[in-house]
Amino acid sequence: MxxxxxxxxxxxxxxxxxxxxxxxxxxxxxxxxxxxxxxxxxxxxxxxxxxxxxxxxxxxxxxxxxxxxxxxxxxxxxxxxxxxxxxxxxxxxxxxxxxxxxxxxxxxxxxxxxxxxxxxxxxxxxxxxxxxxxxxxxxxxxxxxxxxxxxxxxxxxxxxxxxxxxxxxxxxxxxxxxxxxxxxxxxxxxxxxxxxxxxxxxxxxxxxxxxxxxxxxxxxxxxxxxxxxxxxxxxxxxxxxxxxxxxxxxxxxxxxxxxxxxxxxxxxxxxxxxxxxxxxxxxxxxxxxxxxxxxxxxxxxxxxxxxxxxxxxxxxxxxxxxxAEKERDSGDYAIDRVKGDVEFRNVSFQYDSSHRPVLEDISLRFPAGSVTAVVGQSGSGKTTLAGLLPRFYPYNEGSILLDGHELTDYQLSNLRRQIALVSQDVVLFNDTIAGNIAYGALADIDRQAIKRAAEAAYAMEFIEKLPEGLDTILGETGTLLSGGQRQRLAIARALLKNAPILILDEATSALDTESERAIQDALKEVMKGRTTLVIAHRLSTIENADQVIVLGEGRVIEQGTHEELLALGEAYARLYQTQFEGQ
Ligand SMILES: Nc1ncnc2c1ncn2[C@@H]1O[C@H](COP(=O)(O)OP(=O)(O)O)[C@@H](O)[C@H]1O
Ligand SMILES: [Mg+2]
Incomplete structure (x- = not known):
């Protein structure tokens, strides 16, 4: 340029x-x-x-x-x-x-x-x-x-x-x-x-x-x-x-x-x-x-x-x-709250036309209200797959349907309103803790709701110890938090959004086992009634999921429940042995 x-x-x-x-x-x-x-x-x-x-x-x-x-x-x-x-x-x-x-x-x-x-x-x-x-x-x-x-x-x-x-x-x-x-x-x-x-x-x-x-x-x-x-x-x-x-x-x-x-x-x-x-x-x-x-x-x-x-x-x-070309936003379909039925049909995707496809011929269904765990080696395309839902990148081939409507038919902001995301790297803004939890479109929400979200994310316990509580300023000029604390705030932010679709991309990777276990219960609670896509690195999450998807080099190589895949004795079983056993 x-x-x-x-x-x-x-x-x-x-x-x-x-x-x-x-x-x-x-x-x-x-x-x-x-x-x-x-x-x-x-x-x-x-x-x-x-x-x-x-x-x-x-x-x-x-x-x-x-x-x-x-x-x-x-x-x-x-x-x-x-x-x-x-x-x-x-x-x-x-x-x-x-x-x-x-x-x-x-x-x-x-x-x-x-x-x-x-x-x-x-x-x-x-x-x-x-x-x-x-x-x-x-x-x-x-x-x-x-x-x-x-x-x-x-x-x-x-x-x-x-x-x-x-x-x-x-x-x-x-x-x-x-x-x-x-x-x-x-x-x-x-x-x-x-x-x-x-x-x-x-x-x-x-x-x-x-x-x-x-x-x-x-x-x-x-x-x-x-x-x-x-x-x-x-x-x-x-x-x-x-x-x-x-x-x-x-x-x-x-x-x-x-x-x-x-x-x-x-x-x-x-x-x-x-x-x-x-x-x-x-x-x-x-x-x-x-x-x-x-x-x-x-x-x-x-x-x-x-x-x-x-x-x-x-x-x-x-x-x-x-x-420069802005994000494409040509759809005009809008709905207050989707049911959350997601379907991928033969979706292929590449970041750059000069590179090889990162996702190839993906066909999947995430029924409304179900929990899907996505596992796979790093670099297999898990984050990429999840990023297609909020349309961070346009998919090149195939179609992704949400409640039967193509993602591109939705107004971009309406689509994104339906999705809460906790990403691998947590971004916090130079604002109070409350402001960070109730970020963006959530800014006008009442304080009790913020507090409840923080409690559900097990963030309240450390927030209470801070000098100004929820009003403590974070960021460059304020209090600095640990990785796990940051993650809990990101989870609180996602909980507060109360969206029908929830994406958790290794959302608890920075937590210690104890807060993880505590938060796991909270997460189980919030996953109820939501279509949840959880990119998982912990066994407990996977065991509780309705279905497990194993990605390998951009393709779905296995699909089923934890028990089914374990019994299959293939890719998932190997992954299980190397990564999850003993957790
Ligand atoms: N922004 C990007 N631009 C180009 N290539 C990318 C980008 N992000 C990820 N990739 C590539 O896409 C592949 C899948 O990455 P990713 O979805 O992050 O994997 P995972 O989350 O499973 O570890 C990797 O080979 C990675 O190098
Ligand atoms: Mg990733």
Whole structure:
């Protein structure tokens, strides 16, 4: 994913521009302010000619006083223009970027699981933090500067033309040079910018891994490896930045040189005898100053290009995500509560078309209210199978029916409302315990219900010992929990949801035998009346299941009750001997 649907700079500009339209009033204030600011700068230089010719050459002191009053007025107007211009433009730019960030974040919430398989969290965070800041910069500072400088240049040229058109013709030397620099260099800027952003993403990615994996890094003495990996991406970012700076310097120098030539030419032309008679000291000084005054905006303009290009590259990388295909949600069937009759018919699935199928020709039935235990070697496809039900991934072949309706016919949110899931790795949010149990759509549930769920999941016993009980904050800035405690909260969350379908993916793997036994009773209770898919690693769960399914390399290799399969003496019996016996 390197470019959005239409990633030409023009198209990206136009698209960003579309975000600005909403804030046209403040934008107009900004434009007016900046125009005033630039205009007054030119008027200021316009005072030079009368100051010399009339006040000093013709010795008109009274006029000098008037000019001083004029200067005061110009200064005041410039301040007003400067303030309104910057405020209006920054306000608009920041709004645009906040909108863009909001859209990007919304995309993150709606993208399919495959997207997260392809992009690392570090890269996605860097996009939100770093890339959108680049857009912010381009949309505020760079736009203000570009607009002001272009206006200023126009005013200065007008001033020179009205002062003496013939001398001003010298300026034409500058035009092709600057135009060339801007077009050639901007292309280069854009390319470097895109590389810088990618490499910032890599920096974030390497950092993320080192931080998340800090224990592994420590125990396996991986510091050197991590240092080297970081050094590489860090060094690459630095080099790219330096290339950017060098490009800057080059463009500034070329512009400066062109301006120098123009000034020299101006002096040579103006001091020729025929010209000397024609122009006054004031005219020459005014044009000379005006010309010098064009150099800073010209230099800034070529550099503004780099900021603009950074912004364009960044905006493009954000639009890529915003345009990325969201989770398919085309079904319109919705029901309050399904019975929970699930049927797989010849379902095959592969994560990636380039890989071999992870599930092949699966045909299964999970009758409403029954408990199915799924067992198999790790990597046999158990988690994948369970993940098809909430439609984390689209199945490629076959059909999955829930109460006789194809899963894809359901509204996605309606389907997911029917399913509670305790996954292998428990995710807790930076919130209170109560907030974590009553997460998302459960947020408004009453406190007694939360407490009952926590009790049923045998979580209340440790929650009660925490300083704030259910109101204890968890996560990075709060209390840290053990694996087993986290799992019990995840179970409480699933219990509270009270959904007709329950998926437990090794939900008790982190529990010690004692809490496991206790929770087993609770789980038995909640499985009642629910279609339960339990990916099991404990014998007791399997023994109590209505049916056991043995997966092997993505296929159903055995199916029956615990006793039947044990009597069969095949795959399940072997699995039983190696994994469960003695529990
Ligand atoms: N997100 C993914 N992208 C690509 N391949 C995956 C992904 N998740 C799992 N796999 C592969 O699918 C196979 C089954 O994995 P999984 O369903 O997690 O097995 P189990 O839960 O039985 O241990 C494995 O070979 C694994 O490498
Ligand atoms: Mg698994």
């Amino acid at each position: 390197s470019a959005s649907i239409d990633s030409t700079p023009g198209a990206v500009y136009r698209r960003l521009w579309g975000y600005t339209r909403k804030y046209w009033l403040m934008f107009a204030v900004g434009v007016a302010g900046v125009s005033l600011d630039a205009g007054m700068q030119a008027v200021f230089i316009g005072f030079v000619e009368p100051l010399i010719d009339r006040v000093f050459v013709e010795k008109d002191g009274a006029y000098g006083t008037w000019l001083a009053v004029g200067v005061m007025g110009v200064v005041l107007l410039r301040i007003i223009g400067f303030f309104a211009g910057n405020y209006g433009m920054e306000w608009t730019g920041r709004r645009v970027v906040a909108d863009l960030r909001k859209e990007l974040f919304n995309s993150y919430l709606q993208l399919p699981a495959t997207f997260y398989d392809r992009n690392t969290p570090g890269q996605l965070i860097s996009k939100l933090a770093y890339n959108s800041e680049q857009v912010a910069h381009a949309a505020t500072k760079a736009v203000i500067s570009a607009f002001r400088d272009i206006l200023l240049l126009i005013y200065l040229v007008l001033l020179m033309l009205t002062t003496n058109a013939r001398l001003t013709a010298v300026l034409l030397i500058l035009v092709p040079v600057v135009a060339l620099v801007v077009t050639v260099i901007s292309r280069k800027f854009r390319k470097i910018s895109r590389n810088i952003q990618d490499s910032m993403g890599d920096v974030a990615h390497v950092t993320e891994e080192a931080v998340i994996g800090q224990r592994v890094v420590k125990v396996f003495l991986g510091q050197e490896t991590e240092r080297n990996r970081f050094k590489r991406v860090n060094e690459r970012t630095r080099r790219l930045h330096m290339r950017m700076v060098a490009t800057h310097m080059l463009s500034s120098s070329i512009v400066q040189f062109a301006a120098g030539i123009a000034l020299v030419t101006l002096m040579l032309v103006a001091t020729r005898p025929s010209m000397l008679n024609e122009i006054t000291a004031g005219t020459f000084t005014a044009i000379f100053f005006a010309m010098i005054a064009t150099i800073p905006p010209l230099k800034r303009l070529t550099n503004v290009q780099s900021q603009m290009q950074k912004g364009i590259a960044a905006a493009d990388s954000i639009f890529v995500v915003i345009d």
